[in-house]
Amino acid sequence: TQLLEQSPQFLSIQEGENLTVYCNSSSVFSSLQWYRQEPGEGPVLLVTVVTGGEVKKLKRLTFQFGDARKDSSLHITAAQPGDTGLYLCAGDVTGQGGKLIFGQGTELSVKP
Amino acid sequence: GAVVSQHPSRVICKSGTSVKIECRSLDFQATTMFWYRQFPKQSLMLMATSNEGSKATYEQGVEKDKFLINHASLTLSTLTVTSAHPEDSSFYICSAPLVTGDWSYTFGSGTRLTVV
Numbered sequence: 001t002q003l004l005e006q007s008p009q010f011l012s013i014q015e016g017e018n019l020t021v022y023c024n025s026s027s028v029f030s031s032l033q034w035y036r037q038e039p040g041e042g043p044v045l046l047v048t049v050v051t052g053g054e055v056k057k058l059k060r061l062t063f064q065f066g067d068a069r070k071d072s073s074l075h076i077t078a079a080q081p082g083d084t085g086l087y088l089c090a091g092d093v094t095g096q097g098g099k100l101i102f103g104q105g106t107e108l109s110v111k112p
Numbered sequence: 113g114a115v116v117s118q119h120p121s122r123v124i125c126k127s128g129t130s131v132k133i134e135c136r137s138l139d140f141q142a143t144t145m146f147w148y149r150q151f152p153k154q155s156l157m158l159m160a161t162s163n164e165g166s167k168a169t170y171e172q173g174v175e176k177d178k179f180l181i182n183h184a185s186l187t188l189s190t191l192t193v194t195s196a197h198p199e200d201s202s203f204y205i206c207s208a209p210l211v212t213g214d215w216s217y218t219f220g221s222g223t224r225l226t227v228v
Binding site: 006031033040041042043044045048086088090092095096097098099100102103104105107 | 118121144146153154155156157158161203205207209210211215216217219220221222224
């Protein structure tokens with residue numbers, strides 16, 4: 001069974017603080033995707049990382065894919081209340097448009 | 113960009129009745145559709161994979177006779193929750209893969225099902 005362990009599952013911080021969310025697995029992924037989801041809506045793609053060791057930046061968000069393509073992290077700098085939401089990592093095993101393996105999700109709350 | 117339109121967004125039904133959820137791919141053909149279930153503040157759990165013109169593949173523990181999936185065309189996949197019970201109340205989301213250089217996935221906006 002392929003699992004993607006995401007941590008922490010809940011995070012409550014003050015505006016301006018930094019945070020990191022981790023996703024780890026014993027499986028190798030063809031790519032790993034990060035999503036953000038608002039209540040009552042579907043997930044929205046933030047980024048896809050494909051190459052081992054890859055780092056991608058999206059404004060204050062930095063995404064990293066592990067060298068072995070088994071793990072990934074999301075770092076948010078100077079968090080803002082607008083960053084509040086559910087963050088999900090999802091691994092694509094086959095790279096052929098097959099099913100995604102989702103992590104447990106991180107519920108982030110950024111207080112003003 | 114490619115969009116999956118999911119309807120209804122909310123539905124309330126009585127116990128014992130059936131509910132159909134539709135997902136339509138707009139501007140692209142979805143030969144595959146994934147159906148997920150999500151409980152509050154939890155992640156997405158894959159229920160089944162539907163493939164156009166063939167039987168759906170269900171994940172372990174998902175009752176195929178209760179959650180009927182039909183993918184009769186390249187733009188429409190449906191999930192029918194049969195004989196619904198309160199424990200079936202959940203958020204259901206569909207997703208379709210598509211090639212945009214690398215493979216990517218587009219998600220429907222979800223359906224909030226409440227069984228009373």
